[in-house]
Amino acid sequence: MIALSNINKVFNKDKDNEVVAIKSLSLTINEGEYLTIVGSNGSGKSTLLNIISGAEMPTNGTITIEGTDVTKMPEYKRSKWIARVFQNPLSGTAPDLSIIDNFRLAALRTQSRGLTIGVNASFKKKVKDRIATLGMGLENKTEQPIGTLSGGQRQALTLLMGVMDETKILLLDEPTAALDPRSADIIMKTADVLIKEHNLTAILITHNLKYAHQYGNRLIQMSEGVITKSLDSQQKLALPLTDLFAWFI
Amino acid sequence: MEFYLTALMIGICLSTMSLGIFITMKIFKIPDITTDGSYTLGAVVTALLLPWQLNPFLAIPITLIAGGVAGALTGIVHTKLKIDALLAGILVMTALYSINLSLLGRSNIPLINIKTIFSYFHPFNKEVYDGLMMATLIVTIIISLLAYLLKTDFGIAMRATGNSDSMTRALGINNDKMKIIGLAIANSLTAFSGYLVAQYQNFTDINMGIGIVITGLGSVLISSAIINWLGVANIWIQLLCVVIGCVIFQMVLAVTLSLGIDPNMLKLVTAIFVLLIVSLPKFLGRAAA
Numbered sequence: 001m002i003a004l005s006n007i008n009k010v011f012n013k014d015k016d017n018e019v020v021a022i023k024s025l026s027l028t029i030n031e032g033e034y035l036t037i038v039g040s041n042g043s044g045k046s047t048l049l050n051i052i053s054g055a056e057m058p059t060n061g062t063i064t065i066e067g068t069d070v071t072k073m074p075e076y077k078r079s080k081w082i083a084r085v086f087q088n089p090l091s092g093t094a095p096d097l098s099i100i101d102n103f104r105l106a107a108l109r110t111q112s113r114g115l116t117i118g119v120n121a122s123f124k125k126k127v128k129d130r131i132a133t134l135g136m137g138l139e140n141k142t143e144q145p146i147g148t149l150s151g152g153q154r155q156a157l158t159l160l161m162g163v164m165d166e167t168k169i170l171l172l173d174e175p176t177a178a179l180d181p182r183s184a185d186i187i188m189k190t191a192d193v194l195i196k197e198h199n200l201t202a203i204l205i206t207h208n209l210k211y212a213h214q215y216g217n218r219l220i221q222m223s224e225g226v227i228t229k230s231l232d233s234q235q236k237l238a239l240p241l242t243d244l245f246a247w248f249i
Numbered sequence: 250m251e252f253y254l255t256a257l258m259i260g261i262c263l264s265t266m267s268l269g270i271f272i273t274m275k276i277f278k279i280p281d282i283t284t285d286g287s288y289t290l291g292a293v294v295t296a297l298l299l300p301w302q303l304n305p306f307l308a309i310p311i312t313l314i315a316g317g318v319a320g321a322l323t324g325i326v327h328t329k330l331k332i333d334a335l336l337a338g339i340l341v342m343t344a345l346y347s348i349n350l351s352l353l354g355r356s357n358i359p360l361i362n363i364k365t366i367f368s369y370f371h372p373f374n375k376e377v378y379d380g381l382m383m384a385t386l387i388v389t390i391i392i393s394l395l396a397y398l399l400k401t402d403f404g405i406a407m408r409a410t411g412n413s414d415s416m417t418r419a420l421g422i423n424n425d426k427m428k429i430i431g432l433a434i435a436n437s438l439t440a441f442s443g444y445l446v447a448q449y450q451n452f453t454d455i456n457m458g459i460g461i462v463i464t465g466l467g468s469v470l471i472s473s474a475i476i477n478w479l480g481v482a483n484i485w486i487q488l489l490c491v492v493i494g495c496v497i498f499q500m501v502l503a504v505t506l507s508l509g510i511d512p513n514m515l516k517l518v519t520a521i522f523v524l525l526i527v528s529l530p531k532f533l534g535r536a537a538a
Binding site: 074091118 | 412
C-alpha cells in the first residue's frame with residue numbers, strides 16, 4: 001500500500017543547525033495494516049508521517065502509494081488516498097465554519113467542489129446519523145461553528161470526517177496528546193472501529209505506550225531517524241506491556 | 250437632504266469594493282491593498298469603453314475581468330513567489346498606476362453626454378432617486394450572487410481556506426488556487442465600484458483610487474462591529490451589513506464635511522475615523538475590564 005524506499009530528510013542542510021531527521025529509511029506498509037510508531041521526541045516519527053502525507057518533501061528517496069510514485073506530489077493531491085487526524089485538535093477542522101460545512105468539505109475530499117449547494121436535507125440527515133454513532137450528543141449541534149466544541153469533540157469529529165469520503169489510509173499523529181484520558185479513550189476506540197469497518201491502512205504515532213500496546217497489528221520504534229525495533233502482529237501480540245516500557249529505559 | 254442622498258449613493262456605489270475587502274480581509278484573512286489600483290482600473294476601463302457608444306451593461310463583464318486579472322496577479326505574486334500579501338498588493342497597485350495612466354492617456358476623462366448605466370430607467374423622474382434605485386438594484390443582484398457562491402461547495406472551500414489551511418490541504422483543497430481566485434473575485438468587485446462611481450460622477454480621474462482601500466477597511470470594520478453586536482450568522486445578512494457599514498462610513502464623512510471642514514483634510518479625517526473605529530473597542534474593553 002505504502003512503500004518508502006531509502007528516505008532521507010535533512011533540515012537546514014549544510015548549516016550550523018543541520019538536523020538529520022530521517023536516515024536512509026525503508027518501510028513497506030501493507031493494505032489493512034495498522035502500524036503503531038513509538039519513539040522519543042526528535043526520533044523522526046512525525047517527520048515520517050509528514051513525508052507520507054506530503055506536508056514535508058524528503059531530501060531524497062521515493063514514496064509510492066498503491067504503486068503510484070507520489071514523491072513529488074503535493075499534500076492536497078495525496079489527500080485522495082489519505083485522511084489525517086492531527087496532534088492539535090484545531091488543525092483538522094475550520095473553527096468558524098459550522099459542523100455541517102466541515103463535514104461537507106470532508107465528504108468532497110477526493111472530488112471537485114462545484115458551484116452547487118451540496119448541504120441539503122439528505123446530506124444533513126446523513127451527517128446527523130453518522131455523528132449520532134459517537135454518542136456525544138453532537139448530532140443536534142450541526143449548525144454550530146465547530147470552534148465552539150471541546151478539543152475531544154473536535155478530534156472525534158475529525159476522525160469521522162476522515163471516512164466521509166473514500167479513504168484508503170488514515171494517519172493519526174498523536175491524536176490524543178492534547179486530550180483528557182476519557183476523551184482519549186473514546187478517540188482511540190472510535191479510530192479502531194473505523195479502521196476495521198472501512199478496512200483502512202492506518203499509522204498511529206503515540207507516546208502513550210498503553211495505546212501502542214493495545215492498538216494496531218504492527219509496532220515499530222524509531223530513534224534518531226532510524227527504525228530500531230520492528231514487531232509483526234504475532235510478535236506484537238506476544239509482547240508484554242512491561243517489555244514495551246523497558247524499550248524506553 | 251440632497252447632501253445625504255449623495256452620501257448614500259456613493260456609499261452604495263462603493264459597497265461592492267467593501268464586499269471585495271470583506272472577502273480578502275474576513276474570509277481569506279489576507280490584507281490586500283491592490284484595491285487602490287483595481288478601483289481606478291475599473292473606472293479607467295469604463296471611461297475607455299463608454300465613449301464608443303458601447304452599451305454600459307456590456308462594459309460590466311469587461312470591467313470585472315480587468316479587476317479580476319489585477320487581483321489574480323496579486324494572488325500569483327503572493328502564493329507562487331511566496332511574497333508577503335501586503336507587499337504583493339503594493340507591487341501590483343503601484344504597477345497599475347502606470348498602466349491606468351497609459352490606458353487613460355491623460356490624467357482624467359470626462360464622461361459627459363454619453364449613455365451611462367444611470368440613463369436607462371427613470372421611474373421617479375428625479376435623477377437622485379433614479380440613480381439610487383439603479384445602484385441599489387445592481388448591488389442587490391451582486392450580494393445575492395455572492396451569498397449564493399459562498400453557500401456552494403466551492404464557497405465552503407473558500408471560507409475554509411482562510412480559516413484553517415492545514416485542514417483544507419488535508420482535504421484536497423489547493424489553497425494557492427483558492428487564494429488566487431478569491432483575490433480575483435475581490436478585485437473584480439472593487440473594479441465594479443470604480444465602474445459605478447465613474448458613471449455617477451461623470452468622470453474618471455487617475456487619482457480617484459488613492460486611499461480608497463481605507464474607505465473599504467473602515468466600512469468592513471463598521472460592518473464587523475454590527476455583525477458581532479447582532480450575532481449575525483447568515484452570510485446573506487452579513488454581506489448586507491457590509492453595504493450598511495459602507496453607507497454609514499460615507500454618512501459620517503458627509504457630516505464631517507457639512508461641519509465646514511476643509512475638503513483637503515478629507516483623507517486625514519478618513520484615516521482618523523478608521524483609527525477610531527479600530528481603537529475604540531479596545532479602549533472600551535479596557536474601561537469595562
